[in-house]
Amino acid sequence: MAMRKKIILVFTAFATIAILYQGVLSATGLKKKWIREAMFYEKLPDGSVRCTLCPRRCIIPEGERGYCQVRFNKGGKLYTMTYGNPAAVHVDPIEKKPFFHFLPGSKALSIATAGCNLRCNFCQNWQLSHSTPEQTRNYDLPPEKVVELAKKTRSQVIAYTYSEPTIFYEYMYETAKLAHKAGIKNVMLTCGYIEPEPLKQLLKYMDAVDIDLKGFSDDVYRYVGKGRLKYVKRTAEIVRKSGVWLEVTYLVIPTLSDSEDQIRRMARWVVEELGDTTPVHFLRFHPDYKLTNLPPTPVKTLERARQIAMEEGLKYVYIGNVPGHPAENTYCPGTNKVCIRRRGFFVLENHVDSTGYCSVCKKHIPGVWK
Ligand code: SF4
Ligand SMILES: [Zn+2]
16 A cells, blocks of 8 residues: 655745635625525515524525525525625645644635624624625626635635635535536535525535534523524534534634533544544634633643543544644544644645554544545
């Protein structure tokens, strides 16, 4: 079996590049072509509609919008306002999403539109997620142009990320289909607030999903927009059963999601329902947006969370947003030595071959490696 050892020096090559794409619009007015009939809704007898895309299942009267602010009822039909008008377009290392067991060191053309179906008051992308498409500067980038841009920037992956990709579902779905035809992979970083039917349709074209947990209790989900944890768990379990690669991110927020009880229950659930080799990333919280009265998560808290998760049986547990921490590395299950060495979003060494085997001890490491 051919083994390979890669040392990738990437600090200069992988600085996040903002793509200056022709066709930037001002913050006023939406193009007609960005408005499309939604794929998932039901018409109700009184002229209102029920959106069936996410568990909120908003009932939207004529002329009104759903909770996410990007879907509206006109004439008894539901329309999305986020088809082809991303407000953020960047090339990022895949590690930034974060994905650690999915094509390490690859480039991901990353897109997002305005809007979100949660309301986290600590959101780091709030200028995007808490805006309407009329309030953001939007690029004119239909699905075929996204794929073209991915090729031009030599991105092996297109990532639907930053805000909440569920709310630009139709745009993501069509782009993902075209990307697969062109041999480009698709990944999604999501809060997991999506109904099973749209999720299952989408998974046909997804290669990896990262579920971004805000905590592990209904209290936390109520706090971030009257949500419920059970829907997020359901999404992760459907992804796992589908065979699409899954990683889990857990934002450790002091006083909100840092309790031993939440972390232990989360880790147990991952082991039992998703599998003990599912990578879990504990992310450090930084005060942002409206939640600035809390301190950044102490590194000790993150280390404790990692220890708890490993006690519960998880094999690949990472600490994120602490550049240089040893828990950024992947450790070989055979020798316990570093298999993939990272610093921040950058891969410095990679001893996993394209079939997922460690070149030193020949143990298999689950993931997508080619
Ligand atoms: S996607 Fe938007 S409109 Fe549809 S149910 Fe969710 S929040 Fe409501
Ligand atoms: Zn090994």
